[in-house]
Amino acid sequence: MTAADFFAQHLAVLPVVAIFRGKSPAETARLCEAAWQAGVDLVEVPVQNEAAWEAFDAAVALGAANGKPVGAGTVLTVEQLEQVQARGGRFAVAPGFHADVATRANELGLPLLPGVATASEVAAALRLGYTALKAFPARELGLTWAKAIKGPFPQVSLVATGGVSAANAADFLRGGYDAVAVGSAFESPSAVAALTAAVAAWRSA
Secondary structure, X not given: OOHHHHHHHHOOOOOEEEEOOOOOHHHHHHXXXXXXXXXXXXXXXXXXXXXXXXXXXXXXXXHHHHOOOEEEEOOOOHHHHHHHHXXXXXXXXXXXXXXXXXXXXXXXXXXXXXXXXXXXXXXXXXXXXXXXXXXXXXXXXXXXXXXXXXXXXXXXXXXXXXXXXOOOHHHHHHOOOOEEEEOHHHOOHHHXXXXXXXXXXXXXX
């Protein structure tokens, strides 16, 4: 399965990636369960330090028990990527486009969602076969960036990341992004309800 197929499959029901950064293992596990109960398939745990790896391990173990894929975010190096796979991660996410990481992910068969913010980065990703991309930082790129970038690159699928919340998720989806990545929306039942209602409203529009 290609990376594009992996992300398309898991974002088909609910086009949302849940990101849990800087949480304890126990809190990460609680948030994972909240996300899965809301219908989210993909949970990302950024691995920017050793404490984050502990939270990642907890999420991976819980995901395996529940049949849910857990991935690592903020993957910047080949070494991190290999560690993600070794520790049971099912996918990886990068804040930018790193050709060596993207190439190694292809070799490992580990789905990668590389970050892009320019046409040049999109073109570089496409050269390595990546069409599912993380648009970061989405808030700064703006609501119209997705449609603009799809003019010359209609084959890409974009996950809006950075500054996306339950309050504005539908705006990004209406703006041409294919999915959104959020974290704070899973902090409370009311926020989860607001997010799922926003996505439902976008789909029915």
